[in-house]
Amino acid sequence: MIFRETGLDGAFVLEMEPHADERGFFARAWCRREFEAKGLDTSIAQTSVSFNTAKGTLRGMHFQLPPHDEVKLVRCTAGAIWDVIIDLRPASPSYLRWEGFELTRENRRQLYIPKGFAHGFQTLADATEVHYQISEFYAPGASSGFRHDDPAFAIRWPLPVAVISERDRTWPDFAGARETAALPGT
Numbered sequence: 001m002i003f004r005e006t007g008l009d010g011a012f013v014l015e016m017e018p019h020a021d022e023r024g025f026f027a028r029a030w031c032r033r034e035f036e037a038k039g040l041d042t043s044i045a046q047t048s049v050s051f052n053t054a055k056g057t058l059r060g061m062h063f064q065l066p067p068h069d070e071v072k073l074v075r076c077t078a079g080a081i082w083d084v085i086i087d088l089r090p091a092s093p094s095y096l097r098w099e100g101f102e103l104t105r106e107n108r109r110q111l112y113i114p115k116g117f118a119h120g121f122q123t124l125a126d127a128t129e130v131h132y133q134i135s136e137f138y139a140p141g142a143s144s145g146f147r148h149d150d151p152a153f154a155i156r157w158p159l160p161v162a163v164i165s166e167r168d169r170t171w172p173d174f175a176g177a178r179e180t181a182a183l184p185g186t
Contacts, residue, residue, distance in 0.1 A: 001034050003112075006101075008087045008094040010114040012040070013101055014073075029110070030073065030133065040112060041071040043135040050130040052079075052123045056162025060120015061086060061145050061171070068142035069115040069184050071135035079128025080104040081121040082158050088184050089116035098153050103130075116184040120148055120168075122157050145171045 002015040018025035028034075032042045050059065061084070064070050074083060086098040102124070103109050113119055121130065145168070148155065152174040 001028055001031060003034075003038055006099055008085060008097060008099055008117070009089075009092045011085055011087075011099070011117065012038070012112040014110040014112060016108050027108075029075070041114070041135055043071065044133050045137045046134050048132045048134060049077075050132070052128045052130070052163075053126065054163050055123055055126045055128075056159045057123040057128070058120065058148050058157065058161045058164045059168060060084065060148050061118040061150075062120060063088065063116075063118045063144055063184060064136065064139060065142040065144050066184060068136055068139035071115055072113040072119060073110055073133040074103065074113065074119070074121075075108070075110040075131045076103040076105055077129045077131045078105050079123060079125035081123055081128060081130060083111050083121045084119070084155055084157075085111070085113050086118040086153060087116070088118055092116070096153070098155055100155070118145065122159060122161070124158065146174045146176075147171045150174050
């Protein structure tokens with residue numbers, strides 16, 4: 001596996017190293033030893049799948065509050081997404097910065113998202129499926145987020161939003177979440 005650092009402290013884009021022959025290829029998608037060698041969290045409590053019917057669907061921006069904050073390894077297994085993460089860790093050198101990454105079935109890239117990050121994505125194709133490996137069990141009472149169009153971040157989404165849940169549309173903005181201490185590290 002190839003680990004590529006992003007501009008956000010502790011986040012990585014992972015690329016597989018396929019071994020091809022006449023049948024196709026074989027590649028490792030996760031290896032505890034390689035993750036440990038990079039100092040990354042190797043805990044996996046659950047695996048989840050998100051299926052999204054329509055192009056332009058937006059999910060986010062989500063995170064779990066401590067002590068239920070989680071590491072995610074995200075991969076698009078069908079279709080394509082614009083995957084966005086925001087560093088919410090006050091002590092981080094990349095605090096409050098965001099980056100977006102195109103993850104597709106074809107490029108097979110994965111995104112390693114450390115604890116203390118908000119995460120969201122927009123589908124770039126119909127019938128898009130996203131696979132998650134998550135370090136912690138989901139704790140509904142620790143689930144939090146803020147709006148995808150929050151002016152504090154000015155995220156540049158590639159498409160108009162076609163589908164969004166009521167919950168994602170009505171999250172507070174970042175300033176409101178900060179005031180109520182509904183953020184990691186506050």
